[in-house]
Amino acid sequence: MKRGPLGLKQPEGMNDLLPEQLALLEATQQKALAVMQDWTYRKVRTPGLEYRDCVEPGPDQDDRLYKFFDRDGNILALRPEFTTPIARMAASWCREEASPFRFCYSGPVYRNGADGQREFYQAGAELVGEESPLADAEVLALAVEVLKALDLRGFRLGLGHNGILNGFMQEFRVEGALRRELEDGVARKDIVKLEELIQAHNMPETAARLLTALPTLTGREEVLDALEEWSAILPVRRAAETLRTVYSYLGEFGVQREVTLDLGILQGFSYYTGAVFEGYLPHVGAPILDGGRYDGLYGDFGFPRPATGFALHLGLIAEQMEAVPAAGADILVYGQSPLKVIRRCRELRRAGKKVEMALSFLPEDKAKELAASRGIATLERV
Secondary structure, three states: OOOOOOOOOOOOOOOOOOHHHHHHHHHHHHHHHHHHHHOOOEEOOOOOEEEHHHHOOOOOOOOOOOEEEOOOOOEEEEOOOOHHHHHHHHHHHOOOOOOOEEEEEEEEEEOOOOOOOOEEEEEEEEEEOOOOHHHHHHHHHHHHHHHHHOOOOOOEEEEEEHHHHHHHHHHOOOOHHHHHHHHHHHHOOOHHHHHHHHHHOOOOHHHHHHHHHHHHOEEOOHHHHHHHHHOOOHHHHHHHHHHHHHHHHHHHHOOHHHEEEEOOOOOOOOOOOOEEEEEEOOOOOOOOEEEEEOOOOHHHHOOOOOEEEEEEEHHHHHHOOOOOOOOOOOEEEEOOOHHHHHHHHHHHHHOOOOEEEOOOOOOHHHHHHHHHHHOOOEEEEO
16 A cells, blocks of 8 residues: 555654664663652553543643544543643552652653644653642752753752742732733743733732742742742742742752752643742753642542652753664674574573674675674674
């Protein structure tokens, strides 16, 4: 059957990975998971397909799901991230387990955006069942240690809190489209846009000062001192206190130097409720890591539990690392007799060698050329 015009094309936003590229991605993944497992995070796996009811976005989010119908007419979706499917899994199978649960994972996720990348490779960790700031500090410290293990030079993490802007929105009764526009302005650190929105909607001076200050409040603990002006807003004061505690714990974990307070950080998924963070590398235009607290998500599955976690964007990270050669052979076996070649390959493999077998007779010069092209150091003629 002759293939149609799309037969040689990748679906838009998807990737083929050649052996060297896949070796690099898998090496990155294995290093990250090894650190998580050393911290007693147990690896889990969820299906690539979930019912839409599990992973559908919140009311204020774009629907970027890849959706399908099953034979019974139910709507399925490719998982867009891991946190929600893991919450479903825990609600289904872990009700009798003592919390907290520590899970880690890796695999692809899919988001049907308007352009750009649509298939992403992630590894991450979830800490479920503990609401204390120490849990936030643990996952953030773990994220730092993972990035150190990957030998990523110059990485930085920014730490913020969704409660600050949420508290502001509640205090000044900001809702709907205006709220979404203001959140976008803060997240993008677009002071001009914020000033235009403030003026257009005649917002009070106190609100204007806080909105335009948030994107610039980055640094160490002095950033939290600057929030004292708005401490009468209870959610803002609580968020600042939580961040002080988390930041103090990071000093005990020995990772405070790698973390900067950044009160303009906002996470894109609607379920985040508390401390949030992002990881960056120099000259990389998107976060290589993001995460935070999401205390309401498990209640959606009838299993109320506080939770916090993070996801690494392995594809972005792997692009910044040195290539890893794909696993090759230790020895190339060739000769005139197929039976002798087969027997010798079996002997060598039983001895633990990685063997490539010549499938037809090769003269010595051609065998050397083949071995050189494969990076095989040893030849054996039988």
